[in-house]
Amino acid sequence: MKPKETKNLFSLTTPLYYVNDVPHVGSAYTTMAADAVARFQRLQGKSVLLITGTDEHGQKIQRTAESLNRSPQDHCDQIVSSFESLWHKLDIQYDRFSRTTASRHAEIVKEFFGRVWDKGDIYLSQQQGWYCVACEEFKEERELIDQKYCPIHTNKQVEWRDEQNYFFRLSKYQKQLEALYQERPDFIQPESRRNEVVSFVSQGLEDFSISRLNVDWGFPVPVDPNQTIYVWFDALLGYITALLDPDSEPTLENALSKWWPINLHLIGKDILRFHAVYWPAMLMSADLPLPGRIFGHGFLTKDGKKMGKSLGNTLNPVELVSQFGADAVRYYFLKEIEFGQDGDFNLTRFVNTLNADLANDLGNLLNRTLRMAHKYFEGRIPNVSGAAIPDDHLLKSYAANLGQTVAQGYESLAFSEVCIATLNLVQAGNKYIDEQAPWTLYKQGKLDLVGSVLYSVLESVRLAAYLLSPITPNLSNEIYQQLGFSIDFNDKTTVETAVPFGTHARWGVLPAEQALAEPQPVFQRLELPETVSS
Numbered sequence: 001m002k003p004k005e006t007k008n009l010f011s012l013t014t015p016l017y018y019v020n021d022v023p024h025v026g027s028a029y030t031t032m033a034a035d036a037v038a039r040f041q042r043l044q045g046k047s048v049l050l051i052t053g054t055d056e057h058g059q060k061i062q063r064t065a066e067s068l069n070r071s072p073q074d075h076c077d078q079i080v081s082s083f084e085s086l087w088h089k090l091d092i093q094y095d096r097f098s099r100t101t102a103s104r105h106a107e108i109v110k111e112f113f114g115r116v117w118d119k120g121d122i123y124l125s126q127q128q129g130w131y132c133v134a135c136e137e138f139k140e141e142r143e144l145i146d147q148k149y150c151p152i153h154t155n156k157q158v159e160w161r162d163e164q165n166y167f168f169r170l171s172k173y174q175k176q177l178e179a180l181y182q183e184r185p186d187f188i189q190p191e192s193r194r195n196e197v198v199s200f201v202s203q204g205l206e207d208f209s210i211s212r213l214n215v216d217w218g219f220p221v222p223v224d225p226n227q228t229i230y231v232w233f234d235a236l237l238g239y240i241t242a243l244l245d246p247d248s249e250p251t252l253e254n255a256l257s258k259w260w261p262i263n264l265h266l267i268g269k270d271i272l273r274f275h276a277v278y279w280p281a282m283l284m285s286a287d288l289p290l291p292g293r294i295f296g297h298g299f300l301t302k303d304g305k306k307m308g309k310s311l312g313n314t315l316n317p318v319e320l321v322s323q324f325g326a327d328a329v330r331y332y333f334l335k336e337i338e339f340g341q342d343g344d345f346n347l348t349r350f351v352n353t354l355n356a357d358l359a360n361d362l363g364n365l366l367n368r369t370l371r372m373a374h375k376y377f378e379g380r381i382p383n384v385s386g387a388a389i390p391d392d393h394l395l396k397s398y399a400a401n402l403g404q405t406v407a408q409g410y411e412s413l414a415f416s417e418v419c420i421a422t423l424n425l426v427q428a429g430n431k432y433i434d435e436q437a438p439w440t441l442y443k444q445g446k447l448d449l450v451g452s453v454l455y456s457v458l459e460s461v462r463l464a465a466y467l468l469s470p471i472t473p474n475l476s477n478e479i480y481q482q483l484g485f486s487i488d489f490n491d492k493t494t495v496e497t498a499v500p501f502g503t504h505a506r507w508g509v510l511p512a513e514q515a516l517a518e519p520q521p522v523f524q525r526l527e528l529p530e531t532v533s534s
């Protein structure tokens with residue numbers, strides 16, 4: 001078997017979201033980021049597998065379904081469709097949607113459990129402790145806030161548990177985990193999350209229970225049908241099930257043959273411990289290679305508290321998208337909140353950012369330059385070659401390093417830096433055209449100069465559109481089309497093959513004399529709804 005790196009493949013995951021309620025902006029946040037990475041990797045010519053899905057078992061879901069008088073499966077099916085529909089609205093191009101109630105998943109969980117069992121890493125013991133059903137996690141007493149509330153779900157009290165469960169020998173992997181964090185400092189990102197994990201592990205790992213006695217909604221423990229498998233043990237394996245081709249037998253060997261190990265797990269910091277501690281230990285026990293990287297981003301907050309389904313303080317992404325469009329929502333969250341940090345949502349800032357960056361800086365620059373090209377050059381790109389523009393030209397020299405900066409930004413998930421660096425070029429374009437005043441040059445009969453000014457501005461706009469396409473694919477489509485290309489950034493094959501980063505992220509792609517489309521605003525200015533005072 002060829003090692004995966006040589007196959008030009010890139011696989012990544014979002015969390016498998018709990019189906020205790022419909023998705024909110026927090027769920028969308030991770031998914032938008034994952035989609036931007038997937039699109040960037042495709043531009044690099046990679047074959048990409050983007051996995052998302054839902055975590056459907058456990059007490060949290062069982063109780064939610066009961067409270068709604070639904071069977072758990074009906075409940076899951078209803079909520080799943082709301083996730084799928086939101087992902088379509090947001091132009092998320094996922095390749096696999098992994099549901100943990102799928103029968104194929106049951107097979108994978110059984111086989112994996114068998115491996116860990118055979119290794120001697122599972123044993124029966126008494127579990128006592130405080131449990132947050134919303135987290136589906138035992139908490140240390142010292143972590144709890146007043147009156148035994150969960151620190152993440154500040155409206156949910158933890159519950160005391162005292163039952164016989166099967167345990168996973170996490171403690172056995174302490175040294176191996178410590179060695180992993182040491183040898184692969186990039187395994188957990190950002191740095192602050194890595195430090196958190198390293199410090200947690202250094203305090204000593206305790207085995208954790210991987211079964212539940214009084215929860216019916218789950219897979220039976222293969223060696224004891226009176227217990228069900230703990231929802232997290234089953235959910236993490238959902239990433240592996242997702243790797244199965246639709247028509248292949250559900251075996252671990254098949255699932256792991258092409259896309260494993262996963263390059264990147266994107267998660268929120270709430271589920272860091274599961275991914276950075278439990279998951280690698282489970283994989284070590286099953287003798288499987290470990291994923292490439294785990295990135296735990298920050299929380300979108302409302303009045304300083306994590307937005308969440310359990311707390312109910314969420315912002316509805318469907319409304320945001322219907323009102324402002326997918327590109328606007330994607331751009332705002334990826335640009336305005338530094339990936340890794342927490343960030344509060346503010347509608348006024350949302351509207352102002354989009355108007356400033358996309359409507360004014362980018363949209364207007366294209367629009368006014370196109371108008372001049374129509375007026376002075378009969379609707380064509382001036383007859384100039386990018387190569388002929390001197391290397392020390394203001395825009396060309398900035399553009400020379402931009403592709404690399406942006407690639408580095410996407411690789412390290414610094415989306416904000418990607419947007420800022422790209423917008424800098426656009427802002428420089430605006431300044432440049434004002435200073436050069438091609439309308440005056442035209443009156444002076446300096447048509448060559450006008451041509452080179454317009455070319456360099458249009459080429460800068462094209463480059464910006466290309467570099468932002470993983471974040472704002474529809475806007476980039478509009479811009480490319482107005483510049484006379486027929487390229488669809490939402491078409492995966494085109495993206496993988498027709499617009500390679502090595503060419504399109506560089507200066508000088510606009511063909512001389514290419515026919516331009518009629519100028520149309522590419523991004524409509526947004527209005528602040530009157531009801532909003534923030």
Ligand SMILES: Nc1ncnc2c1ncn2[C@@H]1O[C@H](COP(=O)(O)OP(=O)(O)OP(=O)(O)O)[C@@H](O)[C@H]1O
Nearest residue numbers: 017018026027030267268299300306307308309310
């Ligand atoms: N406020 C948030 N900010 C950023 N990401 C979030 C937020 N809420 C959820 N997420 C994303 O969803 C993941 C958690 O999924 P989950 O289904 O538990 O959603 P949740 O809304 O946090 O649910 P609950 O409130 O019931 O815990 C996080 O790891 C993160 O990827």
Ligand SMILES: [Zn+2]
Nearest residue numbers: 132135150153
């Ligand atoms: Zn909790």
